[in-house]
Amino acid sequence: MDYLIVGLQACVVIGAIVMGVRTGGLGLGLWGVVGTVILVFGFQLPPGSIPVDAFFIIIAVITASSAMQAAGGIDYLVSIASKIIQANPKRLTYVAPLVAFVFTVLSGTSNIFLALIPVIYETSYRNGQRPERALAASTVTSGLGITASPVSAAMAAYIVLMEGTGYGLPQILLITIPAAIVACIATSFVQQRLGKSLLDDEEFLRRVEAGTVEVPAALEAEYAARTGSGRVASGSTPPTVVADKGRRAESRGAKPVIIEHPVPKGGMTAAMIFVSGTMLIVLFGLFPGLRPAFPDEEGTVAAIGMTTIIEMVMFTVALAIILARRVKPARVVEQPLLRAGFTAAVALFGIAWMADTFIAANQETIIQPLGELIKTNPVWLAVALFIVCGLTTSQSATTNTLIPIALAAGLAPGVVTALWPSLIGVWLFPANGSQIASVETDLTGTTKLTQVPIWHSFTIPMLVSWVAVVIAGLLIQLVVPA
Numbered sequence: 001m002d003y004l005i006v007g008l009q010a011c012v013v014i015g016a017i018v019m020g021v022r023t024g025g026l027g028l029g030l031w032g033v034v035g036t037v038i039l040v041f042g043f044q045l046p047p048g049s050i051p052v053d054a055f056f057i058i059i060a061v062i063t064a065s066s067a068m069q070a071a072g073g074i075d076y077l078v079s080i081a082s083k084i085i086q087a088n089p090k091r092l093t094y095v096a097p098l099v100a101f102v103f104t105v106l107s108g109t110s111n112i113f114l115a116l117i118p119v120i121y122e123t124s125y126r127n128g129q130r131p132e133r134a135l136a137a138s139t140v141t142s143g144l145g146i147t148a149s150p151v152s153a154a155m156a157a158y159i160v161l162m163e164g165t166g167y168g169l170p171q172i173l174l175i176t177i178p179a180a181i182v183a184c185i186a187t188s189f190v191q192q193r194l195g196k197s198l199l200d201d202e203e204f205l206r207r208v209e210a211g212t213v214e215v216p217a218a219l220e221a222e223y224a225a226r227t228g229s230g231r232v233a234s235g236s237t238p239p240t241v242v243a244d245k246g247r248r249a250e251s252r253g254a255k256p257v258i259i260e261h262p263v264p265k266g267g268m269t270a271a272m273i274f275v276s277g278t279m280l281i282v283l284f285g286l287f288p289g290l291r292p293a294f295p296d297e298e299g300t301v302a303a304i305g306m307t308t309i310i311e312m313v314m315f316t317v318a319l320a321i322i323l324a325r326r327v328k329p330a331r332v333v334e335q336p337l338l339r340a341g342f343t344a345a346v347a348l349f350g351i352a353w354m355a356d357t358f359i360a361a362n363q364e365t366i367i368q369p370l371g372e373l374i375k376t377n378p379v380w381l382a383v384a385l386f387i388v389c390g391l392t393t394s395q396s397a398t399t400n401t402l403i404p405i406a407l408a409a410g411l412a413p414g415v416v417t418a419l420w421p422s423l424i425g426v427w428l429f430p431a432n433g434s435q436i437a438s439v440e441t442d443l444t445g446t447t448k449l450t451q452v453p454i455w456h457s458f459t460i461p462m463l464v465s466w467v468a469v470v471i472a473g474l475l476i477q478l479v480v481p482a
Contacts, residue, residue: 002365003365005043006362006365008043009039009043009045009358009361009362010358012035012038012039012042012043012358013035013039013354013355013358015035016031016032016034016035016038016351016354017031017032017035017351017391017392018391019031020032020347020350020351020392021391021392021393025343026343026346026347028346028347028350028351028392028394028397029343029345029346029347029348029349029350029351029397030346030350031350032347032349032350032351032352032353032354032397033349033350033353033354035350035354036048036350036353036354036357039354039357039358039361040357045357045358045361046357046360046361047353047357048353048354048355048356048357048358048359048360048361049353049356049360050349050353051157051160051348051349051352051353051356051400053160053307054156054157054160054348054352054396054400055345055348055349056311057153057156057157057159057160057307057310057311057314058153058156058341058344058345058348058396059341059342059345060310060311060314060315060318061108061151061152061153061156061310061314061341062153062337062338062340062341062342062344062345063314063315063318063332063338063341064151064274064277064314064315064317064318064321065107065108065109065151065274065337065338065341066318066332066333066335066337066338066341067270067274067317067318067319067321067322067327067332068107068270068271068273068274068321069335069336069337070327070331070332070334070335071264071266071267071269071270071321071322071324071325071327072263072264072265072266072267072270072325073267073268073269073270073271073273073274073321074107074112074115074271074337075261075262075263075264075267076263076267076268076270076271077103077106077107077112077271078103078112078115078116078261079260079261079262079263079267081099081100081103081112081116081119082116082119082260082261084099085099085116085119085120085123086119086123089123089124089127089129090127092120092123092124092127092129092133092134093129093133093134093137093188093191093192094185094188094192096116096120096123096134096137096138097134097137097138097140097141097184097187097188097191098141098181098184098185098188099116099138100113100116100138100139100141100142100145101141101142101144101145101148101180101181101184102145103116103145104142104143104144104145104146104149104152105145105148105149105177106149106275106278107149107151107274108149108150108151108152108153108155108278109152109337109340109341110142110143110145110146110434111336111337111340111433112142113138113139113142113434114433114434114437115261116138117135117139117434117437117438117441118441120134120135120138121135121438121441121442125216125443125444126216126217126218127216127218128198128216128218128219129198130195130196130197130198130201130444130446131442131444131446131447132194132195132442132446132447132448132457133191133192133194133195134191135438135441135442135447135457136191136438136447136457136458136460136461137187137188137191137461139427139434139435139438139458139461140187140424140427140458140461140462140465141180141183141184141187141461141465142434143423143424143426143427143465144180144183144184144421144424144465144469145180146395146423147176147180147395147420147421147423148173148176148177148180148421150169150173150278150281150282150285150310151277151278151281151310151314152395153341153344153345153348153395153396154395154396154399154423155169155172156310156396157348157352157396157399157400157403158172158399158403158420159172159306159307159310160307161399161400161403161404161407162407162413162417163305163307165407165413165482166413166482167413167414167417167482168285168288168306169281169282169285169306170282170285170286171413171414171417171480171481171482172417173282173285174476174480175414175417175418175473175476175477175480176417176420176421176473178472178476179418179421179469179470179472179473179476180421180469182468182469182472183421183464183465183466183468183469183472184465186464186465186468187461187464187465187468190460190461190464191460191461191464194460195446198215198216198219198444198446199215199219199222199223199226201444201445201446203444203445203446203448204444204445204446206445207443207444207445208223212443213443213444213445266324266325269324269325270321270324270325273317273320273321273324274317274321276317277313277314277316277317277320280313281306281309281310281313281314284306284309284313285306285309288303289303291303291304291309292304318332344394344396347392347394347396347397348394348396348397348400351392351394351397351400351401352396352397352400352401355400355401355404356400356404359404359405359408363408368408368409370405370409371405371406371408371409371410371411372409374405374406374409374411375409375410375411378406378411378415378419379419381402381406381411381416381419381422382419382422382466382470383422384402385398385402385419385420385422385423385425386422386423386424386425386428386466387425387428388401388402388425389422389423389424389425389426389428390425390426390427390428390429391428391429393426393429393431393432394426395423395426398423399420399423403416403420406419412477413482414477414478414480414482415474415477417473417477418470418473418474418476418477419470419473419474420473421466421469421470421473422466422469422470424462424465424466424469425462425466427458427462428454428462429453429454430449430453430456430458435449435456435458438457439457
């Protein structure tokens, strides 16, 4: 009977997640709360712990990010990334993924990658390269930046869960950053060797003949030699995509130009304030002695936790940007990043609350056996993180759902941290803005989806990144002191 009841409770949890995914946006968090209501009132389970700390870390970070966006700081970061990418066209498949990763780490959100998609596409296309290689690899590696950023929503959730394990922000970053870099390189190496060249790709040639895309100047001579014609396409000259302030425009017959991202006055200042705040958080994490110390309830003097530090620093950064750039607070509230961040916070709140309610009430019945399975074979944690993140598309909610099980099982915090980047499974289904935008931007048709939901241009780089980051993390954690 106990197992039947637990099974029904599990159905409530899974059902709430499924309905949340179908509803989208705030729906994931709201359905999580409804699931909690059913567990509490229907099954008489005591309410779990509300993830207050993680919720407010996200709010603090996203407020600072939105202030930076309102002041033009995001535009400044994008302009730098754009210059780096366009300056290295021959090594694009290696450079673009690393740039996408680094700038996600600095900003704490992979949303910054959306602005880089037209740049990566144009740079690869007009240099005669297969756009899918750089686009798919960069999309995937931008996700690696989430578990390597001190100011991401997922990191906010993870730091709170790791309190008391001996693993703080420095130890986490010492594992996730180098492991992610290894994964970026491995992904680029494999991706560079996938797919046909443009002039051998049937879909691209079909589009050329249909006049929907032109042969880039770098391949005109080879195309003419193959076809015995000086024409690059039948019919009128097809459109070439160019970027202007993040929008796509069409220019018939125009020569490709360097894509520039205008930066509002003061954008650099806003970005530097935000990055300085991020570095300050890392500094406080590396050197606990810099944090004020106070006696706790038992009289033991201890430095204040990183949760408090992150909230203090990020809210201060938000105000500093507002004052330095004279940004109206109303503009901060209107920024897309704030809306996206609030959605992530609500999703974390609802799903994490429901998961903790279920987990805390079923320690002996199901959680302990599951924990033993994970402890005996930790790879199951990586698989669970990968699949659940793919289903929910929420790294923070997945973190709060599964990491407590691994820690309760006694799995070493270093091993848990090494497996945590399995959240790269967020790209399992083509349900993310970056994936859709990459496919829509690539007019050559090389970056694509298929009728099989889990098989698309991002599948192989995702799997390579997953295997590489986990293996590298497990090796690195062996030498990271607790």
